[in-house]
Amino acid sequence: DTGVSQDPRHKITKRGQNVTFRCDPISEHNRLYWYRQTLGQGPEFLTYFQNEAQLEKSRLLSDRFSAERPKGSFSTLEIQRTEQGDSAMYLCASSFWREGSNEQFFGPGTRLTVL
Amino acid sequence: QQQVKQSPQSLIVQKGGIPIINCAYENTAFDYFPWYQQFPGKGPALLIAIRPDVSEKKEGRFTISFNKSAKQFSLHIMDSQPGDSATYFCAASMPGNQFYFGTGTSLTVIP
Numbered sequence: 759d760t761g762v763s764q765d766p767r768h769k770i771t772k773r774g775q776n777v778t779f780r781c782d783p784i785s786e787h788n789r790l791y792w793y794r795q796t797l798g799q800g801p802e803f804l805t806y807f808q809n810e811a812q813l814e815k816s817r818l819l820s821d822r823f824s825a826e827r828p829k830g831s832f833s834t835l836e837i838q839r840t841e842q843g844d845s846a847m848y849l850c851a852s853s854f855w856r857e858g859s860n861e862q863f864f865g866p867g868t869r870l871t872v873l
Numbered sequence: 874q875q876q877v878k879q880s881p882q883s884l885i886v887q888k889g890g891i892p893i894i895n896c897a898y899e900n901t902a903f904d905y906f907p908w909y910q911q912f913p914g915k916g917p918a919l920l921i922a923i924r925p926d927v928s929e930k931k932e933g934r935f936t937i938s939f940n941k942s943a944k945q946f947s948l949h950i951m952d953s954q955p956g957d958s959a960t961y962f963c964a965a966s967m968p969g970n971q972f973y974f975g976t977g978t979s980l981t982v983i984p
Contacts, residue, residue: 762916791971800879800962800974801917814971849916855969860905862972864916 762865783852791851879975896963903965
């Protein structure tokens with residue numbers, strides 16, 4: 759399977775714990791995006807990378823959230839001191855960005871439940 | 874502020890019907906308008922996308938109609954099937970940028 763993969767698919771944690779999610783984009787895709795989706799809503803943008811550079815962060819991304827893409831391939835999203843309001847589906851998407859192209863392909867998501 | 878407004882919230886059609894889902898936007902800098910299909914517990918899957926220089930695009934049973942002056946676009950699903958039952962999201966973006974998604978439409982196709 760050469761699509762976007764995410765790990766884990768499900769994570770249950772207690773309030774106050776730290777969690778880390780991983781995303782492996784489609785190979786050779788230079789852009790990687792993180793979105794958050796709550797029940798009954800569309801995905802909301804969190805942050806994105808071009809290669810290893812983090813180019814934009816949403817105001818939704820509080821200082822408890824940090825994302826990295828150290829070698830321009832896979833990415834990790836860490837949430838520190840989780841809160842119940844962090845419960846959501848965390849989606850990763852990747853694209854090969856060039857002028858005139860913006861197709862983003864999504865992974866299956868990581869469902870986070872904070873108890 | 875919702876950048877992309879989507880309606881209806883839910884839709885029920887008979888098999889073979891043509892459900893239509895509508896989206897509206899305000900930012901004229903948007904230049905890419907995709908539609909995604911999402912099944913429960915899965916990530917969104919790209920269905921079809923359009924740019925503002927064309928008024929209609931068709932791929933299989935899916936058609937996007939785009940009205941640049943009204944800042945509206947819609948998805949039509951021809952000959953709908955029970956397997957099309959899913960949540961559909963429209964989105965919009967500026968060149969190479971993040972997507973702004975609508976709130977989604979839950980479609981049910983009755984056999």
